Amino acid sequence: MRDMSTALNKRVIWMKMASMALAVTLVLAGCSGGTGKNSAAAGGSGTGEAPAASAEQSSTPAPGGELSYALATSPDQLDPHRSGLAVAVRVIRTLYDTLVVQLPGGEIKPWLATEWSVSEDGKAYTFKLRQDVKFQDGTPFNAEAVKYSFDRIIDPETKAANALALVRPYESSEVIDEYTVKLNLSEPSQAFLGNVSQALLSIVSPTAAKKDGDQFTKHPVGTGPFKFVKWDENSEIVVEKNPDYNWAPETVSQQGAPNLDKIIFKIVPEEATRIGSVQSGQVLAAETVPPQNILSLKNDANSQLYQANTVGLPYTLFINHSKAPWNELKARQALQLGINVEAIVKTLYLGTYEQAWSPLSPGIFGYDASLEGGVKPDIEKAKQLLDELGWKAGADGIREKDGKKLTLHYVDGSPNREKRNDIAAIVQQQLKPLGIQVDVEITKDVATVVYGNNNYDLYGNSQVNSDPNALYSIYHTTAPGSRQNLPNLADPELDKLLEAGAIEKDQTKREAIYKEAQQLIINKAVIIPIYVFPYTVAASKKVQGLAFDSLGYPIFNDVYITK
Amino acid sequence: MLKAVSVRLYTSLLVLVGTMVLVFCIVNVLPGDPALLILDPSSATPEMIANLREQLGLNQPFYERFGEYFLHVLQGDFGKSIVNSEPVLPKIVEHFPATLALTALSSLLAVIIGVTLGVLSAIHRNRWIDIVARIVGLFGISMPTFWSGILLILIFSVQLGWFPAMGSDGFSTLVLPAITLGFVGSGFIVRMVRNSMLEVINEPFIVTLRAKGLPGRFIMYKHALRNALIPALTMVGVIIGDLMAGTVVIETVFSRQGIGRIIADAIMAKDLPVVQGVIFFSAIVYIVVNLLVDISYTLIDPRVRRTQ
Numbered sequence: 001m002r003d004m005s006t007a008l009n010k011r012v013i014w015m016k017m018a019s020m021a022l023a024v025t026l027v028l029a030g031c032s033g034g035t036g037k038n039s040a041a042a043g044g045s046g047t048g049e050a051p052a053a054s055a056e057q058s059s060t061p062a063p064g065g066e067l068s069y070a071l072a073t074s075p076d077q078l079d080p081h082r083s084g085l086a087v088a089v090r091v092i093r094t095l096y097d098t099l100v101v102q103l104p105g106g107e108i109k110p111w112l113a114t115e116w117s118v119s120e121d122g123k124a125y126t127f128k129l130r131q132d133v134k135f136q137d138g139t140p141f142n143a144e145a146v147k148y149s150f151d152r153i154i155d156p157e158t159k160a161a162n163a164l165a166l167v168r169p170y171e172s173s174e175v176i177d178e179y180t181v182k183l184n185l186s187e188p189s190q191a192f193l194g195n196v197s198q199a200l201l202s203i204v205s206p207t208a209a210k211k212d213g214d215q216f217t218k219h220p221v222g223t224g225p226f227k228f229v230k231w232d233e234n235s236e237i238v239v240e241k242n243p244d245y246n247w248a249p250e251t252v253s254q255q256g257a258p259n260l261d262k263i264i265f266k267i268v269p270e271e272a273t274r275i276g277s278v279q280s281g282q283v284l285a286a287e288t289v290p291p292q293n294i295l296s297l298k299n300d301a302n303s304q305l306y307q308a309n310t311v312g313l314p315y316t317l318f319i320n321h322s323k324a325p326w327n328e329l330k331a332r333q334a335l336q337l338g339i340n341v342e343a344i345v346k347t348l349y350l351g352t353y354e355q356a357w358s359p360l361s362p363g364i365f366g367y368d369a370s371l372e373g374g375v376k377p378d379i380e381k382a383k384q385l386l387d388e389l390g391w392k393a394g395a396d397g398i399r400e401k402d403g404k405k406l407t408l409h410y411v412d413g414s415p416n417r418e419k420r421n422d423i424a425a426i427v428q429q430q431l432k433p434l435g436i437q438v439d440v441e442i443t444k445d446v447a448t449v450v451y452g453n454n455n456y457d458l459y460g461n462s463q464v465n466s467d468p469n470a471l472y473s474i475y476h477t478t479a480p481g482s483r484q485n486l487p488n489l490a491d492p493e494l495d496k497l498l499e500a501g502a503i504e505k506d507q508t509k510r511e512a513i514y515k516e517a518q519q520l521i522i523n524k525a526v527i528i529p530i531y532v533f534p535y536t537v538a539a540s541k542k543v544q545g546l547a548f549d550s551l552g553y554p555i556f557n558d559v560y561i562t563k
Numbered sequence: 564m565l566k567a568v569s570v571r572l573y574t575s576l577l578v579l580v581g582t583m584v585l586v587f588c589i590v591n592v593l594p595g596d597p598a599l600l601i602l603d604p605s606s607a608t609p610e611m612i613a614n615l616r617e618q619l620g621l622n623q624p625f626y627e628r629f630g631e632y633f634l635h636v637l638q639g640d641f642g643k644s645i646v647n648s649e650p651v652l653p654k655i656v657e658h659f660p661a662t663l664a665l666t667a668l669s670s671l672l673a674v675i676i677g678v679t680l681g682v683l684s685a686i687h688r689n690r691w692i693d694i695v696a697r698i699v700g701l702f703g704i705s706m707p708t709f710w711s712g713i714l715l716i717l718i719f720s721v722q723l724g725w726f727p728a729m730g731s732d733g734f735s736t737l738v739l740p741a742i743t744l745g746f747v748g749s750g751f752i753v754r755m756v757r758n759s760m761l762e763v764i765n766e767p768f769i770v771t772l773r774a775k776g777l778p779g780r781f782i783m784y785k786h787a788l789r790n791a792l793i794p795a796l797t798m799v800g801v802i803i804g805d806l807m808a809g810t811v812v813i814e815t816v817f818s819r820q821g822i823g824r825i826i827a828d829a830i831m832a833k834d835l836p837v838v839q840g841v842i843f844f845s846a847i848v849y850i851v852v853n854l855l856v857d858i859s860y861t862l863i864d865p866r867v868r869r870t871q
Binding site for chain 2: 074076077156159214215217218232233234235266267268269270272273274276277279280281282444445483
């Protein structure tokens, strides 16, 4: 880039500037040494753990203030039972509480329920509830409210989305007494309690939900630390402090009402605008920072970067097992060895995202760390595998067999979220030397292309989840007649493991089962895991105490704003 | 005059119905099942999908659905959003003022910048001001708005801190998006005004006026400009339509509320009633604007009045 004739001259100037910058940085570092060394929490790739920043602040939290927080997309619903978007959960978490809370690592602790017991056959959960809780509209929180909420999710009238998948195998509830409720399952599930901790299974105010029906999503009422004020579509959602709040889980240090008076969630889809509004001071924090800005923000004196890896299924390329030649192990292995995931992750995310190695993301219960560094790209081996299957290079370099070209239909949902379309482009380039022609289709309508018409060879997706049982809905053989699972897989060995994992009570055994399942999925080249998505927040240095829950969602209870 | 206007009104009505048919057809032959988009494909059961299709009326034949839609629109009922079951028309009406303000301010900027530069560059042909005007025109036309918008944010919000980077409350949030959009419109107007001014300047009647010894400035602004403005005025009608379409991008870049944003989101979510509603509503606005432009010819140009 630089003009060679003046390179020497410029180098001198560069060195001067660099040393000046270094000096300035050192002075600044010296000044701020006392107040929270790692307040930036930069690169803190904790598994959804709160950055250590909040604990180390020397300035004391002061009540009051408004936090403006720019969201990347608009929530679809503020009704937890009907929402299907992760971005909605960021707001939903401020309005509602769940019966239990999950600590990073998977342990379940009390929240709205003080204690619980599981029946011998694993099919009934009895919860004892807190007696001092009320909804923001004054409705008392009790066993009836819990029963109402869970029944509401499985009621087809509610049109529940993701909550419906999470609540399975819930069947019915019994109110034992005012503050005791029994939830009945149709079959035992070890994932159930973890799912109950998820925001989508929040307890909603029965009074408000019955009254507003379809419009409850625009007038949400829960027991959460903040209460709903208004939602201007495509513009902002405002929530304010719930002064009565006194039932926070042990994951936050502020047990009573939150410090902040208000949170204003601004909806800013354009990433340059979003980051620009933090840098110009128009908002105090913005989520989902693009990798190139992560690097520059780490060096910005006025801003800080919070980063928490999301938990669940990492972004994964699923290979369609019902399409030839990918139904053959060797063909899938050729993809596994031919796609250089490390190169993809380094090129696109500049070292700010971690590479994924397993169908599960690190930080979830049962994650098998031994898979890390396991599969290495090996083009020669990949070519050899395709040769063995009888695919020979044709005149144009594309392999052929029986007059058919070796093509791969790669489907991805637009827009280019987290540069996923760029991954498709790189995979296309990487598979070319192998003699595989990759046809990339970018479509918003994956519902039709992938799920409806089964018209894909490779399709990428990810999922936020709290329990390894998340593997079940993706990898378990589906019943005849119902919708296929994502890789169109039917593997009896894996089925057995997933069934056992769903009900195993012994945690050590359960962990072993899921490790075996992960190894099996990788060894049989069912998928190609790509990256673990870090939830990133760029914030002004004035914002302190932002934390993240076990799934990587922000928690605002302890946030305060310094003057 | 009255007759001419009423004929224009009738043709406008025809265009409106045509638009409706076209929009309904395009939206309804697109591939993809809205029911599958609304429900989570990994967890929805076939019965749930069937039920929703029933509810949305997707099982009825095409002509029945169109007939029903047409009757409802006549009664001012644009249907309900399938995403959040809100009625479409009130939603459009609520968000239209923001888009209108943006379109109006950017059109105004486009006209002021465009006409000023166009006239100056024609009068001072081939001098530096002409070159500047032509470069501005070229940039305005060729720069994509999402790019110039972000550029303005980086300069005037992040670096200088003069204007907010986003939002839609207050005049200050309107400035950057209006400049971004107005710049595009001005590009077209500069070229148009310059060309027609140059043509008019060389017409015999201007030469006659000059020969009669009228002051140059008077000739330019009273006679030449008036004649040159007619093609430019037609252009303004077209540009207002363009600028309204431009709000789809600009409202997203600057995170503003408005119907551009609504339609962008609705297309993403395949929210057909909202898509249809916004397009149809915009068509009405566009037709009304062009009707006004046509009528205003008669005010500027006596010849048009006479021929009618």
